[in-house]
Amino acid sequence: MAVIAPTRVAPNAGRRRALALVSTGALALAGLIFGAVGLRFGLPRVSWGPPSRVLAGREEAIGPGARVALGEASVALWRVEDRVAALGLVCTHLGCTVALSDDGFACPCHGSLFDGRGRVLDGPAPAGLPWLRVSRTPAGEWEVDTRAVVPEDTWLEVRS
């Protein structure tokens, strides 16, 4: 059995303890700063996602009374006589894309049901589907901005 030297209390123990405290604190501070840097590092500053504005087909492609879900964007165009509106199809519950049903929209993930104007009929959705700004490009196509939510009943007159 080796003889272990007993831990001696040095005469300047107070100073040593203070030094130990300061250096441990410095290490902890470094850890905190590094952790904060790591957290901020993980939060994106730039969005690389798809553009928010999507083209929604030729003007004449959507006739009066038509309600069309666009295959390549989660957006539906709705034309009533000479007015056109766009509804976002991303469910307000947990983000699934809702599908057109007979007279409204239905979500395949958690069963939310919406009427044709996007209002919640049933299911867990906390809010209705958003109405989106629709405009006409100079080339004669519908363009919908999926981030530009407009009040319900915002229509665009179709020039005939």
Next chain:
Amino acid sequence: MSLPQAREPEGGRSAPWRELPARIWASVFRSPIVPRDDLGRMQAVGANFFFHLHASRVQGRSLRVATTLGLGLATLVLFALLCSTGIMLMFVYVPAPEQAFGRMLDLRGAVAYGPFVRNLHRWSAHGMVVAAIAHMARVFLTGSHKKPREFNWVVGVGLLLLTLALSFTGYLLPWDQLAYWAIVVGTSMANYIPGIGQDLRRALLGDEAVGPEALLRFYVLHVALLPVLTATLVGLHLWRVRRDGGLARPRGEPVGADVVLAWPHALSRELAVALGVLLVLGATALAWDAPLEPHADPNHPPNPAKSPWYFLGLQELVSHSAFVGGVAVPAVTLLLMLAAPYLERSPGGEGEWLGRKRWLPNAIFVAALGAFAVLTLVGSTLRGANWAFVMPW
């Protein structure tokens, strides 16, 4: 305890090369590979890096099948199997939306034993979730989480969460429909967490919407951060079992009455559990192919869009309310699980299946597990298109 030394060569200076193999052998294996006496058997465990997690002597009752059912070890074997098959899959997989799904198809057709390795990985992942839950049930119902083992239970809860997180990040990687819509729904649930929800979602996705950044992040979590955390916690978990004097045993049972050597008694049983797990998984991977849905389509979720079975209960809950089902119920359940060993303060029932003194905690635990099972069954069999109620026949 002195270890056997390499024997000094007798005519050492004249022919050192003759003794060289024996010296090298003795320097690597410090005790005989097959020990002949009990001292050697104890050394075989104590002096071996890989075995020293064991005590060299264990309680005989710890080795009986009914004591543990081998569930903790089965979970660990599955984790090892997942690490090795996972590293193999990493050689084939590319975490980018343009490539990920194609790499899955390569694995089917262009890589030798590709389907087998992927099947093993997928079924082991399911198996690990089952084994971890079963192990937790065994620990609770035998009162093995009680003083002084409270904190090891907390570590175990952490390991269960890591197991689920590994499964979740894993099934996103094929970038099929299941993957895509799981990521969409799972990260949208974060939105309902008060305060930090939005930032948490953005941190997980690396963007505003699900895309390449999200796939890369889930990949790094799946192959680096989460496995390293899991391995570390597994080490802590096992080490604490030893520090707490092995498995919980009934009160009043004399210590040392029923002690056997870890070699060969514990090791042979562990070998049997490991072989059993490998056999079951190998057979499963040969018999059933892991599912792969069509390529992810961001505009058309499958109908119904269902999560894997272990999240179906959660999906059933959030189909009633995203906040209650996705945040409140899981948070309260987690808090109760973490607090369980500290709430249950009266002694008794340790190391004893369904101890009569512990009927109330056991009843609560079984009820919670039953609720989980019922929700899972409802989600899996009673929900059809648009998540509407359907009859299973």
